Amino acid sequence: MNFKLTRIAPTPSGYLHLGNAYSFLVTKALAEKSGAKILLRIDDLDRERFRMEYLADIFETLDFLEISYDLGPKGPEDFLVNWTQLNRLDLYREALEKLWTEGCLFSCTCSRKKISQMNSSGYYLGHCLDRNISKTKKEAAWRINTFEDELVKIQDIHGKSKEEVLPEDVAFFIVRKKDEMPAYQLTSVIDDTHYGVDLIVRGKDLYNSSLAQVFLAKSLKDAAFEKVSFYHHPILKGPDGKKLAKSDGSTSIQFLRKSGKSLEEVYHLLGKMMQVEKPIRNFDEFKAALAF
Template sequence: MRTRFAPSPTGPLHLGHAFSAITAHDMVRATGGQFLLRIDDIDQSRARPEWEDLITEDLAWLGLTWDEPPWRQSDHLSDYRAIVEHLAGRDLTYPCSCTRRDIAEAAAAPQEGTPKHGPDGRIYPGTCRGRPMSDWTEGMAIRLDLAKALPDLDVGFTETGPARAGPHRVTLATLLAQVGDPVLARPHMAASYHLSVVLDDAAQAITHVIRGEDLFEATQLQRALQALLGLPTPIYHHHRLIRDDTGKRLAKRDDARAIRTYRDEGATPADIRRMIGL
């Protein structure tokens, strides 16, 4: 069993991160497997080395250890670009100049029905589909033409998390309805989150992906990308989320619940485990 914890160095870790990291670490250590640390710094405009330093300090303070040097996405940007270029060479991609507002307005048009969100944001209505890659510039996204790339998609994955345990099926019709053509590379970035995480999991030989239930819906898109690229499929485990007093899941802006804050106030790692129900 090999799993990973993949925080973004864009702010302090909070109690939700602690729950996810400890859950993954405890599960893999119970099997004698390996726990890896991945630094999700593909967005270089927001990543900061001081946040990465704090991440490793917090995790070590919690008593977590990792079995290989941290994997940094910023060290693999050329690998991501190569895959995007490969798919473009197969005529499976197109450039997209739509802004979030453009997509929202198109989705809200009466003929489109009620606006919906999926794991890649608002479901993309296909506005730019068919544009040639020769139109692409650095300020544009690159999208996958799902119907062209995976016309016969019908694959599955296994979920072991408490809420949706069991086999799950992913089809082209489901993806088109719930995601639309996904972004493979965002403007001024080598790849999107979904593409980079799929490539990283394969490169690191991850057998089990353990993460929050808010990412369950992303699994269907990531499974489709695995099928497209001929990559292995891990077993997935989506755990409960740590929420604030209003029921909202914690976010990076919740500095009051940052692990660093609790450390400074004299809490112990055992205190953190009690706070998050472990």
């Protein structure tokens, strides 16, 4: 197992929680094991939910968790000047134009309500694919034509690859939103290629999203991203059995810090949620409890 660069990629749309901390620490552990450097890549294009306090929380949380990184902003001010995704809008738009020119995209005016009315699963099944809606239509999203039974090859950290059909929940996914801003799947692929990421660590709940991104890389003829290796870690759940969310303030690292919790106590909480037998008190014990 040998990689050059992985990344921690939080979004400043809420205070980071224990699930985020777990993912960051798994990334750190894999980076150490594989010799990879760490990039801090902050996804800030969701301007409606962006808050300066959430941006500051990212740096405060990494500092509290004692996670250092090799590439990325040194703080909020450095991020806003030198690392914001707004600085890379031209890269995203260039990729979108390439996809449109090659016939990979179509415009879609469907609302979430309309999609749910057309399909009880809530999945979008290509309603606007053959409607020939203008590229310049206002209030229209751009979706990618994912075709039927298209195989996607994805590689794990041990170099093993498997081919899968793109699942329905990510079929015809959006690459440009109705506000004309690039969508997450596209910006994530472009950013990872831009910085040279070859190892992506994320939760199992994002596996289908990973497949979508590999499909997108294939459409962009992005050979570098197609060779990226993925590790999908287990998802931490709260006492109610549900996935942790930013809306659950009691699990935020900020709340725990302000409540006087030490880093050792946070590791102990993570160990309990990981359901390991021995208590976890530090990073070495956390790393020893992981099975890669």
